[in-house]
Amino acid sequence: MKTRYTYGGDEHVYVEMDEEMSLDAFFKSLSMSEAVKAANIPGVREICPANASFQVRFDPDVTAPDDMMEQIKQLESQAEKAEKRLTTRIIEVPVYYQDPWTHETLMRFRERHQDPSGSDLDYAARINGYDNAEAFIEAHHSQPWFVSMVGFVSGLPFLYQLVERDKQLQVPKYLRPRTDTPKQTVGYGGCFSCIYSVRGAGGYQMFGITPMTIYDPRQETSYLKDFMVFFRPGDIVKWKPIDRAEYDRILKEVEAGTWAPRIAEVEFDLDAFNADMDGTNAKLMEALNDA
Incomplete structure (x- = not known):
């Protein structure tokens, strides 16, 4: 499973866990969404989880897009270690x-x-x-x-x-x-x-x-x-x-x-x-x- 990071204009980062739906991809997406929320990254306005991906809406005047992307990427290893249980x-x-x-x-x-x-x-x-x-x-x-x-x-x-x-x-x-x-x-x-x-x-x-x-x-x-x-x-x-x-x-x-x-x-x-x-x-x- 290879995670793909892309921009959605100037105010969104889109993170795709996998091209196809699986429960493994869902749980990783959920864990990363929770990790972004817990990190309290300045400028984050909204986190929108989906089937095997999530999107972060942020204020680029508070945190620049490249910095936002990098901070989200750093949370991936933390999400991979999270328990797949709820x-x-x-x-x-x-x-x-x-x-x-x-x-x-x-x-x-x-x-x-x-x-x-x-x-x-x-x-x-x-x-x-x-x-x-x-x-x-x-x-x-x-x-x-x-x-x-x-x-x-x-x-x-x-x-x-x-x-x-x-x-x-x-x-x-x-x-x-x-x-x-x-x-x-x-x-x-x-x-x-x-x-x-x-x-x-x-x-x-x-x-x-x-x-x-x-x-x-x-x-x-x-x-x-x-x-x-x-x-x-x-x-x-x-x-x-x-x-x-x-x-x-x-x-x-x-x-x-x-x-x-x-x-x-x-x-x-x-x-x-x-x-x-x-x-x-x-x-x-x-x-x-x-x-």
């Missing part, structure tokens, strides 16, 4: 797969899709070697996912599947983006799943929808009173398939302020995960079942 949350997220709203939307935009003859799930199942959409759905929700980044639009989480590399689901984005995506759509692009936090344009394949509000700028949702964005990097997600009746029930409870997601506090150790992925995932999901 205390985090595992969250159960209900998903109504093959719902009528995303299906209606995807049918409106078939001319922008790789395979206009079927649904997004049909296409995803076929290119990943599954016999049908139901088998693909099973693969999507059977193992937990790791939130590696929150952003692009406010509150949108990018989720990376906690399985061996050769078992990763891979689905390309639409050939041309849609101009419409329902709020809280569960989507997929590349190796990332996501939840669209707001209604709007999008290019990810659409698999279903969750009744769980994940972004509330008014902070009226019962479990978003403290902060308008639900997810944070390092969270772990377990999708829970639900039907229309359960979707309607949860949605009403969310709107009434009487529903909250199931959450358990867990320890995630990257070395332990790499040594025994199935065992680690089983312990994570057991913690959620005990919550």
Whole structure:
């Protein structure tokens, strides 16, 4: 893994851990972001972590760009020695797969899709070697996912599947983006799943929808009173398939302020995960079942 440092104009330094996403790259990026924060370098205004990189915004009148770059580089060895372990949350997220709203939307935009003859799930199942959409759905929700980044639009989480590399689901984005995506759509692009936090344009394949509000700028949702964005990097997600009746029930409870997601506090150790992925995932999901 070779780190790449570049400038973004006069006020940004961009640090890329790797060209492809991996949990090793994520943890190094997280450690370096924390190291930059702890270093209190004069002029640093903002630190923005991403999937396998981060960006530092700074005031060049306080610290010159070359000096800022050098001070950040000096923190890399410290980040490499940091423990790849964190205390985090595992969250159960209900998903109504093959719902009528995303299906209606995807049918409106078939001319922008790789395979206009079927649904997004049909296409995803076929290119990943599954016999049908139901088998693909099973693969999507059977193992937990790791939130590696929150952003692009406010509150949108990018989720990376906690399985061996050769078992990763891979689905390309639409050939041309849609101009419409329902709020809280569960989507997929590349190796990332996501939840669209707001209604709007999008290019990810659409698999279903969750009744769980994940972004509330008014902070009226019962479990978003403290902060308008639900997810944070390092969270772990377990999708829970639900039907229309359960979707309607949860949605009403969310709107009434009487529903909250199931959450358990867990320890995630990257070395332990790499040594025994199935065992680690089983312990994570057991913690959620005990919550």
